[in-house]
Amino acid sequence: MTSDTDRMAAPAEGCTVITLPIGLHARPSVKLTKLAKTFDSAIRLRAGGEGANGDWVDAKSIVRVMAMKVRVGQTLTFRAEGMDAERAVNALVDLVERNFDESAPG
């Protein structure tokens, strides 16, 4: 159950750069949204680092995440609100930095 303290928990934020040559494509997007859904927090992301003014999209929606068409070299910023916000952001940033556990291209 969601309590008031959940909602009041401080939002967490983190950013990272997409290094997959092909960008945030289907398989990584599936992994990202699946991981996001394991957290209770509301999680949003947008393309660009601090000061970017892209739209925030729901990180649990593959439709929205794919529609961003994030390419290699772009920065992603995650923002989560809820009890497990901190953990969620860390886990998602970690997933991106592990290159989504994709094997090296070749």
Added chain:
Amino acid sequence: MKARPAERIFTGQVASRGIALGAIARRPADDGRVRTKGSPGEERSTLEQALEEARARLSELVRQSDSMGREILEFQLALLEDPELYAPALKAIAGGAAALDSWRAALDEQIVGYLSAEDDYFQARAADLKDLRDRVCGLLSGADADADVGEGQGIYVADDLAPSRFLEMDWTRYRGAALAGGSITSHAAMLARARGVPMLTGLGAACEALSDGAGAVLDAEEGHLIAYPSGATLKRYEARIATRADEAARDAAFLDKPAVTADGTRVRVLVNVDDPKVLDGLDPAHCDGIGLTRSEFLFTRGGALPDEETQLAAYLGLLNWAGGRPVTVRTLDAGGDKPIPGLTPEGEANPFLGLRGLRLSLAHPEVFRVQLRALARAAVQGPLKVMVPMVTVPGELDRARALFAEVLAELTGQGVAARMPPLGMMVEVPAAALAIATFDADFYSIGSNDLVQYVTATSRDNAAVAPLHDAHNPAVLELIARVCQHGATHGREVSLCGDMAADPASMAPLLAAGLRVVSVAPAALARTKATLARGHRGEEG
């Protein structure tokens, strides 16, 4: 012992020629696409059930597939589980739209989003969305009902057949269609001719009472549906089917050869495209390009009128298929027997003589401009040609050209690459055919279906006047000869794109009239090339 039911013959009109033997597969009118739309609540639960079923089947496929296929299916499944995917469809349903139309429109919007991506990888995802769209459409339209029909055994019997249903059906499971109602000029009939699916229309309500699974002969040469055929009847038709198969095999040998008459006259044979889906499985090398694209397919899918990007994507798809061969797109030819809700006028006493074709486009410049913009943009990418339908006086052609020039200047001003394609006109109104020299078109395309109807004052789908509806009427042939003569004198191409071009009996008079370019339904390509190769030799021999 039960007596064998007596042979029963139903007579109708031939919408698409061919002969088929099979079992009656009765599809009630409420099946699939033609089912009556329910309340928003019912439509919503229809869509939700279809989505749930699609998810269940995809999950099962994911379990069964190898790692390559699995990734694609997992991506599709993830999309299908995302409420964002179907939220726009639910919204449209709440607004009163049907489940199928809403779902299709929602997915089409997503597909266009991917098609417009700069990145090849994201562009390619459009295919996943299409697959997903069709998966759910299949469930919604009851295309799944096809599953209980034996392979290649069924004769589809229904009151009518919607074009979208025709395209969704698995035609490997049906040998033909017999419709109680319908019309030979309907979009579905045109698609049946394009695909070579035998079809009869206007058989009357009694044929819908036939039992599912009853043996039947669909004779879409003479116009009969024969239920419970006797042994003698079956034998007779089996022999005819064998003859037709031999003929088709002989014709097919001409497919990959250039179309040349026995005396060496090269005739260009192009194809008519009623819907890009008819190009599936057709080798572009077997034809000289696309001679007629009926762009109505973009406008009859329900929901909003197609925007510029949607149209552009469709035109580019055709250019891409044709691989450097010319592609002629006819601007919207709505009206007459092809109404588009919200655009074509309602309650016209005689729609065939009303606001249709170019007349309608000029009356709705806001709609016409969108199409011209998309065409001007597509023209940069390949040998695109554009023609306007139902031109009656030169002033209409001039107005179309001026509007084209306007959108071109607008696009150039916006920094969008665009060019003016060759602008031709359909010759189907007798006034235009008679005064052809007054029309400054870049090319002429004779629309024989309407020309015959207007010259002989007979409707195509009225059996009572069928003998008068004759493409070989000397007045028709004279007008065709006149247009060909004008084209030859002024160096402008003249083609013919009506059903007459695909009729073997018409080829000799058309060649005699001076015609050297024809455009036919894809299914008629082999026969037309074979007729050309044999025809002249026959004349001379």
